[in-house]
Amino acid sequence: MIDTKKIEKHIYGILEALGDDPNREGLKDTPKRVAKMYEEVFAGMNYTNQQIAEMFNKTFEDDLDFANQEVVVIKDIDIFSYCEHHLALMYDMKVTVAYIPCNKVIGLSKIARIADMAARRLQLQERIGTDIAEIISLVTGSKDIAVIIKGKHSCMSSRGIKKVNSTTITSILTGRFETDSKLQIYLR
Numbered sequence: 001m002i003d004t005k006k007i008e009k010h011i012y013g014i015l016e017a018l019g020d021d022p023n024r025e026g027l028k029d030t031p032k033r034v035a036k037m038y039e040e041v042f043a044g045m046n047y048t049n050q051q052i053a054e055m056f057n058k059t060f061e062d063d064l065d066f067a068n069q070e071v072v073v074i075k076d077i078d079i080f081s082y083c084e085h086h087l088a089l090m091y092d093m094k095v096t097v098a099y100i101p102c103n104k105v106i107g108l109s110k111i112a113r114i115a116d117m118a119a120r121r122l123q124l125q126e127r128i129g130t131d132i133a134e135i136i137s138l139v140t141g142s143k144d145i146a147v148i149i150k151g152k153h154s155c156m157s158s159r160g161i162k163k164v165n166s167t168t169i170t171s172i173l174t175g176r177f178e179t180d181s182k183l184q185i186y187l188r
């Protein structure tokens with residue numbers, strides 16, 4: 001589990017290292033606030049993909065008529081994450097998740113919850129996609145999954161190369177999404 005006391009101690013040290021006074025009025029609660037924020041934004045670090053799959057394992061399988069849809073797609077799920085290289089925010093991120101059910105469907109909100117939890121880690125955009133695909137596969141048993149992510153990286157926009165308008169797109173296509181180009185219309 002995330003060690004908030006340890007985070008507080010180190011944030012206090014960073015404030016000192018920046019040459020500021022961690023005990024001044026404006027900063028005195030900052031280590032505690034940052035620890036609380038990290039607990040929230042890195043909540044996914046407390047769990048493995050398998051545990052996240054168990055947490056959101058809400059499926060419906062009693063009616064094969066609805067459980068054999070050609071495809072289920074949720075578009076534009078907003079997430080935030082933090083890049084593991086700079087601890088910098090990834091923002092304006094939108095995830096599209098699609099899968100072809102094999103005899104069971106997952107509760108729609110659980111797809112958004114899975115995307116949210118996979119993002120709440122120190123991440124790479126690419127790995128957010130593979131994590132989501134793995135968890136959806138564990139829950140639904142489907143081998144036909146697509147995860148497209150569009151997003152901006154503050155480590156590229158507010159520092160370094162400073163390309164404010166650049167957007168990164170990553171895509172994981174497994175099973176029929178990889179081989180059947182007609183399915184790709186759902187991902188646009």
Ligand SMILES: Nc1nc2c(ncn2[C@@H]2O[C@H](COP(=O)(O)OP(=O)(O)OP(=O)(O)O)[C@@H](O)[C@H]2O)c(=O)[nH]1
Pocket residue numbers: 083084085123124125126153155156160161
């Ligand atoms: N593939 C990938 N790279 C990322 C992601 N987030 C940040 N990066 C990159 O990680 C790389 C780290 O490169 P380094 O050369 O070690 O770090 P740096 O000196 O701060 O690099 P610059 O950003 O080019 O100034 C940079 O190119 C970042 O743009 C991500 O989600 N996926």
Ligand SMILES: [Zn+2]
Pocket residue numbers: 083084085086087088153155156
């Ligand atoms: Zn970065």
